[in-house]
Amino acid sequence: MKSRQLLFAVGAALALGTRPAVAQLKVVTSTTDLYDIARSVGGNLITANHIGEGYQDPHFIEAKPSFVLQLRNADVWAFVGLDLEIGWMPLLLDGARNPKIKFGGPGYLDVSKAMPVLDVPQGNVDRSQGDVHPLGNPHYWLDPENGRRIARLFKAKFSELDRAHEADYDRNEKAFEARLNAAEKEWQPQLAVMRGKPVIAYHTSWRYFAEYTGVKIVAFMEPKPGVPPSPSHVFEVIKDAKAAGAKVVMQEPFYERKMSDLVAQQLGGTVLVEPASVGGVKGVDDYIALMKHDIDALAAALK
Ligand SMILES: [Zn+2]
Numbered sequence: 153m154k155s156r157q158l159l160f161a162v163g164a165a166l167a168l169g170t171r172p173a174v175a176q177l178k179v180v181t182s183t184t185d186l187y188d189i190a191r192s193v194g195g196n197l198i199t200a201n202h203i204g205e206g207y208q209d210p211h212f213i214e215a216k217p218s219f220v221l222q223l224r225n226a227d228v229w230a231f232v233g234l235d236l237e238i239g240w241m242p243l244l245l246d247g248a249r250n251p252k253i254k255f256g257g258p259g260y261l262d263v264s265k266a267m268p269v270l271d272v273p274q275g276n277v278d279r280s281q282g283d284v285h286p287l288g289n290p291h292y293w294l295d296p297e298n299g300r301r302i303a304r305l306f307k308a309k310f311s312e313l314d315r316a317h318e319a320d321y322d323r324n325e326k327a328f329e330a331r332l333n334a335a336e337k338e339w340q341p342q343l344a345v346m347r348g349k350p351v352i353a354y355h356t357s358w359r360y361f362a363e364y365t366g367v368k369i370v371a372f373m374e375p376k377p378g379v380p381p382s383p384s385h386v387f388e389v390i391k392d393a394k395a396a397g398a399k400v401v402m403q404e405p406f407y408e409r410k411m412s413d414l415v416a417q418q419l420g421g422t423v424l425v426e427p428a429s430v431g432g433v434k435g436v437d438d439y440i441a442l443m444k445h446d447i448d449a450l451a452a453a454l455k
Pocket of ligand 1: 211284285290291355356357377
């Protein structure tokens with residue numbers, strides 16, 4: 153830009169009371185859920201991108217070269233942790249060669265460090281058996297209390313890296329919590345329907361959701377997280393589900409339905425395909441909408 157044009161642009165920005173865009177923190181997240189909460193807290197003070205899409209299995213994302221370019225310029229790299237991204241994150245971070253977001257850098261944000269983690273294995277874990285949750289269950293965002301923890305973590309990190317806007321991040325974070333609190337009040341009738349009801353889940357991704365809603369997961373379609381159901385395991389699932397009176401099988405859109413359909417048929421029940429992330433199905437465009445969608449759908453199925 154020529155200097156006269158630059159002066160004009162600065163003058164116009166000042167006249168409009170806008171801040172020059174160059175000061176924005178560049179945030180990249182691994183999932184759409186972290187992305188949405190980061191945007192709620194960062195507002196127009198950040199730019200944000202996410203690597204995975206809500207309709208993809210977050211354990212298995214393809215490491216595309218375009219992601220390396222995003223990470224090369226990032227100020228913050230926020231990820232779920234607990235080895236959820238182990239299959240692709242090291243490759244992208246190595247390629248990005250950005251010291252700000254490498255382990256130990258100011259922008260390296262392992263969100264799991266701020267979470268109470270379920271299903272932490274006792275003793276040694278044998279990864280050769282295919283367990284994709286060797287450090288504990290990484291699907292913590294499906295409990296609104298953890299949604300608040302994520303928001304507070306972003307507030308702390310953005311404030312640390314951009315002191316000048318501490319008050320803005322604080323205000324945005326409080327507004328997010330207020331919206332979430334109000335939404336939770338509206339969910340009470342649905343939560344009352346769900347409490348104590350038995351369900352079957354495909355992956356242990358629904359553990360935090362079950363803790364929050366009070367539904368009781370009596371069997372998982374996968375014998376271990378990440379291991380597809382075998383016929384002998386499915387036989388056990390049907391037995392346990394019958395004993396508990398469960399009739400609904402919950403699963404994400406990206407899992408095979410065949411075995412779940414078989415179980416539901418045996419139980420005279422239904423398969424409920426629910427998104428576990430923002431963008432997992434059309435219309436579920438933000439974190440609160442995701443929680444509402446999943447609660448409404450399961451409550452309706454359990455009525
Ligand atoms: Zn998982």
